[in-house]
Amino acid sequence: MADDRIRSTIEGPVAILTLDRPAKLNALDQSMIAAIEDWIEATEANRDIRVAILTGSGEKVFSAGGDIAAWAGLDPLTFMRDWVRNGHRVFDRLARLRQPLIAVLNGHAFGGGLELAATADLIILEEHGRIGLPETGLGMVPGWSGTQRLVRRFGPRIVRRMTLAGEMFAAEAALAHGLVDQVVPKGDGLAAGLKLAGDIAARGPVAVQIAKQLINAAEGEEQGAPIETIAGALVAYTQDLKEGAASFREKRAPRFEDQ
Structure with missing residues (x-):
C-alpha cells in the first residue's frame, strides 16, 4: 500500500x-x-x-x-x-x-x-x-x-x-x-x-455480486450501472455478440440470425 x-x-x-x-x-x-x-x-x-x-x-x-x-x-x-x-x-x-x-x-x-x-x-x-x-x-x-x-x-x-x-x-x-x-x-x-x-x-459468487448491485440500485446507491452490467453479461452469451465480433475481425457486414 x-x-x-x-x-x-x-x-x-x-x-x-x-x-x-x-x-x-x-x-x-x-x-x-x-x-x-x-x-x-x-x-x-x-x-x-x-x-x-x-x-x-x-x-x-x-x-x-x-x-x-x-x-x-x-x-x-x-x-x-x-x-x-x-x-x-x-x-x-x-x-x-x-x-x-x-x-x-x-x-x-x-x-x-x-x-x-x-x-x-x-x-x-x-x-x-x-x-x-x-x-x-x-x-x-x-x-x-x-x-x-x-x-x-x-x-x-x-x-x-x-x-x-x-x-x-x-x-x-x-x-x-x-x-x-x-x-x-x-x-x-x-x-x-x-x-x-x-x-x-460459500454462496454463489456471481449471484451474490449481482444481488448486491440490484440492492444498491433499489436503494439509490447506483442507478443505470447494474442494469447495463447485467444486460452486458446476458448479451455476452448470445450468438449475436459472437457474430458481431467475427464480422468486425473479418471486415464484413454481420449476418445476425433469429434466436
Missing part, C-alpha cells in the same frame, strides 16, 4: 483493510484516502476475493473521521475541491465495491468514520462502541455523504437526531435502530466478521 497506515491482508477468499493509526484514533487524511482507493482497485481486480472486511486497529476507536489537522487549515475552495470531493469519490467506490463489504467496528465510529462504515453492506459493532455524527458541534456539516448515504441506509429521522442534536448511540441502541447488523463482545469483532464473510463466500 502507498500508506503504511492502511494495512491490507488476505485470508483465503477474504480481503481485509485495516485503518492502522490508533494514536490518532484512526483519523483519515488525504494520503490514507488515496491508499483506500488503491486497495479498492486491487481488491476489485483480484478474482479470488469474494468478500471484503473493513476494520480498524486499537481497542477503542474504529475511526474518529477526518483528521482535523489535515483539513482545518485548507482554504474553502481547496477544502471543497480536494477534501470533500476526493472523500466522496473514494467512499462511493467503496460502497459500489464488486464484492460484499463487511465493516467491523472495533470501537467508536464518529463523523467520517461512520460515513466510511456506512459504505459497507453489513456492519458489526463491538459492544463498547458508539456511533454518531458530531460535525455540527464543530460548526460544520457531514461531508462524506452523511446527509445522503446515511439517510438512504439508516433513514432520515435517525440521521436528524445524530446530525441536528448530536445524539450518540451506544451499541445496543444502534442495533435496535438498525444502524448495525450485529453487536459482539469487545475484541470479537474480526472473528465475527470472518465468520460472516465465510458464510457469504
Whole structure:
C-alpha cells in the first residue's frame, strides 16, 4: 500500500483493510484516502476475493473521521475541491465495491468514520462502541455523504437526531435502530466478521455480486450501472455478440440470425 497506515491482508477468499493509526484514533487524511482507493482497485481486480472486511486497529476507536489537522487549515475552495470531493469519490467506490463489504467496528465510529462504515453492506459493532455524527458541534456539516448515504441506509429521522442534536448511540441502541447488523463482545469483532464473510463466500459468487448491485440500485446507491452490467453479461452469451465480433475481425457486414 502507498500508506503504511492502511494495512491490507488476505485470508483465503477474504480481503481485509485495516485503518492502522490508533494514536490518532484512526483519523483519515488525504494520503490514507488515496491508499483506500488503491486497495479498492486491487481488491476489485483480484478474482479470488469474494468478500471484503473493513476494520480498524486499537481497542477503542474504529475511526474518529477526518483528521482535523489535515483539513482545518485548507482554504474553502481547496477544502471543497480536494477534501470533500476526493472523500466522496473514494467512499462511493467503496460502497459500489464488486464484492460484499463487511465493516467491523472495533470501537467508536464518529463523523467520517461512520460515513466510511456506512459504505459497507453489513456492519458489526463491538459492544463498547458508539456511533454518531458530531460535525455540527464543530460548526460544520457531514461531508462524506452523511446527509445522503446515511439517510438512504439508516433513514432520515435517525440521521436528524445524530446530525441536528448530536445524539450518540451506544451499541445496543444502534442495533435496535438498525444502524448495525450485529453487536459482539469487545475484541470479537474480526472473528465475527470472518465468520460472516465465510458464510457469504460459500454462496454463489456471481449471484451474490449481482444481488448486491440490484440492492444498491433499489436503494439509490447506483442507478443505470447494474442494469447495463447485467444486460452486458446476458448479451455476452448470445450468438449475436459472437457474430458481431467475427464480422468486425473479418471486415464484413454481420449476418445476425433469429434466436
